[in-house]
Amino acid sequence: MKPLATNRLVLSRKQHRACTLSISRAELEQRLGPPLAIDDEGDGLGPRYRWEFQGECGLEVLIDIPREASHGAREAVLWMKHLEVEHALEHLGLSTEYVLWRADMLEPLPLEGWAVVRRDGAGSRSDICVLSVPDHAECLALLLEARSPEQSYAMELRGLKPAPRRTPSHRWAPSSHDEHTAAL
CATH class of the missing domain: 3.10.20 (Ubiquitin-like (UB roll))
Structure with missing residues (x-):
């Protein structure tokens, strides 16, 4: 996964709170490097450290953790557009043992x-x-x-259902049974 530009670190309305992780900031830094941003406002959540990454497959993941969670295990929040917790955890090298809560547990x-x-x-x-x-x-x-x-x-x-077959364009069409094909 590659870090995204720091000027993009804004939770969009398309991103959902996918899960809460029990992990320390130190462990996140060890796995992901230093936070890409230190958000003093925290979108109303208080001061937060933030990391944002995109996988080669296009999956975008944002992780934030309260600034006071400097050393001990605290609750980090994983945000993403699609609720694909297993996929995000695999990219981040984390197991489900870190998961405290998952949004997809509430849905069938x-x-x-x-x-x-x-x-x-x-x-x-x-x-x-x-x-x-x-x-x-x-x-x-x-x-x-x-x-x-x-x-x-x-x-x-x-x-x-499989995608419907496209109808042939006017440039290519099976020949009709007219006098030219009847002679064949």
Whole structure:
């Protein structure tokens, strides 16, 4: 993941509070480097340290933590447009053990989208999650497979109808059964 420009560090209305993490600022700095901004206002949340990153797949993640949380474990908030907690945690190198609260726990699991599926050597299959963005699902499958090479991960379309075939343009169309094709 690459840091985004510091002038972009504003929570947009498109970003949602995805989860709360139990992690210290020191550990965040060790994993992510120094904060990109120190926000004295904190958007009404008080003074905050902030990190913002974008994965090569396009996933954008913002993490903020109160400034008084300097050394001990405190609550950091992870913000993102799509509620893809597993995907964000994998990019950040964090396990679900750090998660105190998840927004997606309050919602039923999506039935439509791109499922990330784990297959083990015995042929057992299990869904990891269903994501709405195919690039994000593919990215998560690749990240998980790189971490656990003894298992394979894939993505599958779930519950969505395949995209309709486009009608041929006027430049290309099957020949009609007229006198020219009848002679063939």
